[in-house]
Each structure stands twice: as structure tokens, then as C-alpha cells.
Amino acid sequence: MGDKVDDTEHLVNKYFAYGFSQKDILAYLKFLHNKCISARTLKRILSRLKLYRRKNYSRFENVVNFLRQEITKSGQLQGYRWMHLRCIQNNLVVTQDIVRELLWLLDPEGVETRKRKRLRRRQYFNKGPNYLWHVDSYDKLKPFGICINGCIDGFSRHIIWLRAGITSSDPKVIGGYFLDGIKMIGGCPETLRCDMGTENTCIEKIQKSLHELFGIHML
Known part of the structure; x- marks a missing residue:
């Protein structure tokens, strides 16, 4: 019983860190993990884990520095809602209103352009x-049981794979996609670019192993 509770708390903590609302968390637990809990139970778990959206706000200067970094990268093309989600995903607690005001101050040209x-x-x-x-x-589409994962060659824009399955969180599943892509192409890339999610740990290890074994990017 204790293991089930710990597992549920782990999932709640993960989806909360992703920036999902309580409604979304309940849907993910039900459709992806077959865990049906009430909204009241979810609130108790969030309270026990001390996960709050409107408490323990991050230091103002930390938010400003993070937004400045994002603006120099892909953030310059995104609005305040997306930037707010990025803040949450990077463990920064801040309101959408604050993010919107800061973007006006830090990147007025970008705001006007958007x-x-x-x-x-x-x-x-x-x-x-x-x-x-x-x-x-x-x-x-995860709440509906459809998990999509894809890979594209940055030079040719050729799609290496585009797969839909029941999960995109299992490193072994993503690793299988990667191996299928290598077999189809007849080689592996010099470099892989992906996020830091745990689902990509397997392809990271495969990529490193191939480079160590062959010393070149093509098999």
C-alpha cells in the first residue's frame, strides 16, 4: 500500500513540475497510469508535498535572469504563457502577470513583433x-493515450521517425525508435539534440556507445 502511495506522489510531483493544472494531472493519472483519485485527494497530496503555485515565490532576480537567457534562445519567439510554463518547468514559482510585465521590460521589441x-x-x-x-x-494527446515521438535530420529536414504509441516516457521505447532509425539510415548522427527528460537517457547511452565503438558518426 505504501509503495502505491509513494508512486502516486512521485507522479503528482512530476506532472506538477511539468506545469500541468490539477485537472490535467488527474487526467494523466487516470488514462496513463490507471490511478483514479479525487480532486480532494490530489489537493491533499499537493499539500503534503508542499507543492503550491501561489506560495514560496522565487526571488525576483532569479526570474529576471532566467527570462533573459530564454529571450536569447527560442524564447524570443514565444509569448508570456509559454515563458511562464518554462519558468515552472525550471522550478521557478512566479505568476503569469509578472512574466508578462517582465517581458514588456526585457524584450519590448519582441512583444510588439509577436x-x-x-x-x-x-x-x-x-x-x-x-x-x-x-x-x-x-x-x-497524452491524456487520450496517444504519445507521439519524432526525429528529424537538421540538414535535410528528412524525418527519421515519427511514431505514435502508448507511452513516450519509457527510455527503452525511445531507444527502440532510435535503433530502428539507425538501421533504416545505415548510420548514426554525429550529434543528438533533445531535452533533458529521463525518456532520453537510453538514446544518450546508445549514442555514446556507438561513438566509442566506431569513432565515427556513420556505421
């Missing part, structure tokens, strides 16, 4: 085929 729907295009450089593969998951 309002006019004239996005600034970043320059992208890639040395050649199989130099860099981009791997990512699409989680919007």
Missing part, C-alpha cells in the same frame, strides 16, 4: 546530412 504576428526568424546552421538529429515528443 503582437503584429511578425516573428523574427533565427538563423540555423548545420554542417551536413546526419550531423545533427533533433528528437522530441508531443505530449498534448
Whole structure:
């Protein structure tokens, strides 16, 4: 019984860190993990784990520094809602209103550009085929049991794989996609680009092993 409670708390803690609402957390627990709990039980778990959206706000300067870093990268193309989610995912507790006001101060040109729907295009450089593969998951359909994972070659824009399954959180599943892609292409990339999620630990180990064994990026 204790293991089940700990497992539920672990999942709640994970989905809370992802920035999901309480309604979304309940849906994920039900459809992905077959764990049906009430909204009241979820609130008790959040309280026990001391997970609050409107308490323990992060230091103002930490939020400012994080937003500045994001603006220099992909954040310059995103609105305040997306930036607020990024803050939550990086363990920063801040309100959407504060994020919106800070973006006005830190990047007024970017805010005005987004309002006019004239996005600034970043320059992208890639040395050649199989130099860099981009791997990512699409989680919007997870509550419905559809987990999408894909990989694209950055140079040619060739899709290495695009798979839909019952999970995109299992490292072995993502590792299987990666191995299938290597077999199809006949080689592995020089570099992989993906987020720091645990689902990517397997492909990280495979990539390192291939480089150690062969010393070159193509098999």
C-alpha cells in the first residue's frame, strides 16, 4: 500500500513540475497510469508535498535572469504563457502577470513583433546530412493515450521517425525508435539534440556507445 502511495506522489510531483493544472494531472493519472483519485485527494497530496503555485515565490532576480537567457534562445519567439510554463518547468514559482510585465521590460521589441504576428526568424546552421538529429515528443494527446515521438535530420529536414504509441516516457521505447532509425539510415548522427527528460537517457547511452565503438558518426 505504501509503495502505491509513494508512486502516486512521485507522479503528482512530476506532472506538477511539468506545469500541468490539477485537472490535467488527474487526467494523466487516470488514462496513463490507471490511478483514479479525487480532486480532494490530489489537493491533499499537493499539500503534503508542499507543492503550491501561489506560495514560496522565487526571488525576483532569479526570474529576471532566467527570462533573459530564454529571450536569447527560442524564447524570443514565444509569448508570456509559454515563458511562464518554462519558468515552472525550471522550478521557478512566479505568476503569469509578472512574466508578462517582465517581458514588456526585457524584450519590448519582441512583444510588439509577436503582437503584429511578425516573428523574427533565427538563423540555423548545420554542417551536413546526419550531423545533427533533433528528437522530441508531443505530449498534448497524452491524456487520450496517444504519445507521439519524432526525429528529424537538421540538414535535410528528412524525418527519421515519427511514431505514435502508448507511452513516450519509457527510455527503452525511445531507444527502440532510435535503433530502428539507425538501421533504416545505415548510420548514426554525429550529434543528438533533445531535452533533458529521463525518456532520453537510453538514446544518450546508445549514442555514446556507438561513438566509442566506431569513432565515427556513420556505421
